[in-house]
Amino acid sequence: MSGFLRIDYQAPTAAVEFTASLHNIGFAVLQSPPIPAGLVEQVYADWQSFFSSDEKFNYTFDPQRQRGYFPFQMERAKNQAHPDLKEFFHLYAREDLPPGLGAATWVLFQALIRIGADLLTWLEAYCPPEIQARFQPSLVKMTQDSPETLLRILHYPPLPKTVPRGVVRAAAHEDVNLITLLPAATQAGLEVQDRHGAWYRVPAEAGDLVVNVGDMLQLASQSYYCSTTHQVVNPEDTLAGESRFSLPLFIHPHPDVQLTPEITAQAYLQQRLQEIGLL
Numbered sequence: 001m002s003g004f005l006r007i008d009y010q011a012p013t014a015a016v017e018f019t020a021s022l023h024n025i026g027f028a029v030l031q032s033p034p035i036p037a038g039l040v041e042q043v044y045a046d047w048q049s050f051f052s053s054d055e056k057f058n059y060t061f062d063p064q065r066q067r068g069y070f071p072f073q074m075e076r077a078k079n080q081a082h083p084d085l086k087e088f089f090h091l092y093a094r095e096d097l098p099p100g101l102g103a104a105t106w107v108l109f110q111a112l113i114r115i116g117a118d119l120l121t122w123l124e125a126y127c128p129p130e131i132q133a134r135f136q137p138s139l140v141k142m143t144q145d146s147p148e149t150l151l152r153i154l155h156y157p158p159l160p161k162t163v164p165r166g167v168v169r170a171a172a173h174e175d176v177n178l179i180t181l182l183p184a185a186t187q188a189g190l191e192v193q194d195r196h197g198a199w200y201r202v203p204a205e206a207g208d209l210v211v212n213v214g215d216m217l218q219l220a221s222q223s224y225y226c227s228t229t230h231q232v233v234n235p236e237d238t239l240a241g242e243s244r245f246s247l248p249l250f251i252h253p254h255p256d257v258q259l260t261p262e263i264t265a266q267a268y269l270q271q272r273l274q275e276i277g278l279l
């Protein structure tokens, strides 16, 4: 996977390099995105407190609405035998947060939404006209104020002493949505797979923003942008005794958007939630 470079968000060539990276490998690492300094660290600290308290069980998710707290080992990736070693919280726009949380999380949510709109504009501007013509309405319009866009606050606890073979923090999967924005996690571990099956570490440093294509954009763009398989592997040595946190924002279209003439975003999402055991 040559060409997996960190791209400077502020550089004049950023849009061209970013769209080429999502076309070629489905992932990009952006350096210096417009996120206020210290914000991501504040959000990690706030949620570390949330996950370490039993109060979290008062926010256990509602399966129909897919929001709230998802306890440890709830989710299993599509076609995987074991659940992932993670717990998480799903936050949608304009929702109430547990007391003591909120301010920093919402600032980050909004910053990521704005960056996402810029990135979708780039993705549409720098693809072939026949692919552009398939985005009806434009990528930015189809996602504006979408009720399905969500921030997932993920906690991967310290690893148990013995981990059964094949059990990892997040098993190999593709994201279902249009694009995912992922501020650098508190630990390494994220890997992407190339078309020959080899795994590569995603070279994100603190302050970077990782972006990847989801299945909905792959479908809507007739695979011009590819939804790449990725995973989070278990750490070794002392890092195994530490938690890992990450904060992917999954940008979704409105439910009634036609991804293709055959399927709406809503029908596609329902199908996936059933496959991964969340519905």
Ligand SMILES: O=C(O)CCC(=O)C(=O)O
Binding pocket: 152, 154, 170, 175, 182, 185, 190, 230, 232, 245, 246, 247, 248
């Ligand atoms: O934790 C990470 O770095 C990635 C998480 C992820 O891929 C997901 O939740 O879909």
Ligand SMILES: [Fe+2]
Binding pocket: 173, 174, 175, 230
């Ligand atoms: Fe993912």
